[in-house]
Amino acid sequence: MQDLVLIGGGHAHVHVLKQLRERPLKDGRVTLISRDIETPYSGMIPGFVAGRYGFAECHIDLARLCARSGVRLIHAEATGIDRAQRQVLLKDQPSVTYDLLSIDVGSAPNVGGIAGAEQWAIPVKPIAELGRRWLEFSERMKSWRGPLNVMVIGGGAGGVELALAIDHRLRAIATAASLQVTLATKDQILAAQAEAARRKLRAIFQRRGIRLLENAGAERIERGSVKLADGQWQQADAVFVVTEASAAPWFADTGLPLDEKGFLAVDDTLASTADPRIFAAGDCATVLAHRRPKAGVFAVRQGPPLADNLRRVLGGERPRPFVPQSRYLSILGTGDGNAVATRGDWAIEGRWVWWWKDHIDRKWMRMYR
Numbered sequence: 001m002q003d004l005v006l007i008g009g010g011h012a013h014v015h016v017l018k019q020l021r022e023r024p025l026k027d028g029r030v031t032l033i034s035r036d037i038e039t040p041y042s043g044m045i046p047g048f049v050a051g052r053y054g055f056a057e058c059h060i061d062l063a064r065l066c067a068r069s070g071v072r073l074i075h076a077e078a079t080g081i082d083r084a085q086r087q088v089l090l091k092d093q094p095s096v097t098y099d100l101l102s103i104d105v106g107s108a109p110n111v112g113g114i115a116g117a118e119q120w121a122i123p124v125k126p127i128a129e130l131g132r133r134w135l136e137f138s139e140r141m142k143s144w145r146g147p148l149n150v151m152v153i154g155g156g157a158g159g160v161e162l163a164l165a166i167d168h169r170l171r172a173i174a175t176a177a178s179l180q181v182t183l184a185t186k187d188q189i190l191a192a193q194a195e196a197a198r199r200k201l202r203a204i205f206q207r208r209g210i211r212l213l214e215n216a217g218a219e220r221i222e223r224g225s226v227k228l229a230d231g232q233w234q235q236a237d238a239v240f241v242v243t244e245a246s247a248a249p250w251f252a253d254t255g256l257p258l259d260e261k262g263f264l265a266v267d268d269t270l271a272s273t274a275d276p277r278i279f280a281a282g283d284c285a286t287v288l289a290h291r292r293p294k295a296g297v298f299a300v301r302q303g304p305p306l307a308d309n310l311r312r313v314l315g316g317e318r319p320r321p322f323v324p325q326s327r328y329l330s331i332l333g334t335g336d337g338n339a340v341a342t343r344g345d346w347a348i349e350g351r352w353v354w355w356w357k358d359h360i361d362r363k364w365m366r367m368y369r
């Protein structure tokens with residue numbers, strides 16, 4: 001009997017669990033180690049912040065999925081791997097032995113360059129934590145009176161969607177507040193996307209009265225204010241940091257090859273470039289031959305090839321290479337029931353785009369319930 005151990009209930013691993021439910025392993029035991037039992041679907045989190053989805057609609061219950069898939073669930077945080085003993089080290093719990101290991105633990109925003117962020121910002125990752133923190137925060141805002149300055153730091157897709165979602169929700173619930181949402185980013189917004197998408201989003205920000213500060217990286221956060229690269233202090237009663245993804249620090253102690261930013265280096269089968277018994281997918285891994293942005297859409301796409309390759313290796317076969325698409329559709333919700341879709345160098349906007357996104361996301365969630 002071989003032991004397959006999965007660390008993290010990220011987007012790729014929920015597909016592995018679903019495949020196990022449909023086709024159980026003939027001779028193997030599967031264990032999922034997860035820090036969170038309710039794992040969020042990132043595509044719907046901005047919609048949750050905007051008040052368009054309830055908590056249960058955009059979170060997958062890993063306990064239920066594991067029970068249905070015949071998978072043992074250990075509610076714990078992995079802190080390292082002892083590769084010589086083939087063991088996963090856990091915080092405050094005994095280690096777990098593996099024959100084959102797969103890692104899908106996501107990433108965290110890089111707050112290293114922003115002094116005071118750990119103390120004063122509301123973290124958006126773990127994304128599971130954001131859901132709970134947002135509910136607490138929005139509850140407090142209902143009774144807020146007078147000026148309310150909210151700043152989102154980071155102009156990638158996550159930051160842009162979050163700023164629009166926060167603005168929409170707070171205008172609906174913080175009715176006694178005089179709200180100003182600001183997005184500050186160190187370069188231009190949506191740097192990885194088409195100029196057409198940037199133009200549309202800038203126009204939407206202007207129309208909605210959301211301040212956009214481009215080429216304005218944050219340097220320091222203190223209680224009630226943020227210092228930007230030009231030396232100016234901006235008032236901020238609440239700050240959300242959605243900067244570029246960074247890797248879990250414990251990867252550095254595994255002895256596994258990492259990319260230049262500390263993410264696990266994997267080949268095109270999703271296996272570690274140095275250890276064929278360890279696979280990794282989602283934000284925490286970098287496929288050296290096919291580098292893509294750290295986005296949920298790629299973690300989702302890696303689910304089926306990861307599930308197949310884990311099964312092949314357990315059966316003594318060679319894993320198969322997987323080539324992710326290079327052009328991809330990105331749909332950004334604007335919080336108010338509209339969305340902008342962008343692919344390659346085009347971008348379109350409309351209410352029907354939101355319905356389309358909503359349909360895709362709900363369909364994905366239904367598969368894992």
Ligand SMILES: Cc1cc2nc3c(=O)[nH]c(=O)nc-3n(C[C@H](O)[C@H](O)[C@H](O)COP(=O)(O)OP(=O)(O)OC[C@H]3O[C@@H](n4cnc5c(N)ncnc54)[C@H](O)[C@@H]3O)c2cc1C
Nearest residue numbers: 008009010011035036042078105106158282283295296297
């Ligand atoms: C505000 C915001 C909005 C976003 N919107 C979008 C979007 O619309 N579309 C999109 O494609 N991307 C979006 N992203 C990016 C997206 O969140 C990530 O790319 C995606 O979540 C990565 O998926 P993953 O499977 O790698 O990991 P995750 O979804 O982060 O899942 C990781 C899992 O591992 C568990 N875990 C973590 N560490 C450990 C540990 N040490 N031990 C055990 N378990 C652990 C966690 O509990 C979690 O269940 C957004 C990000 C943010 C911050």
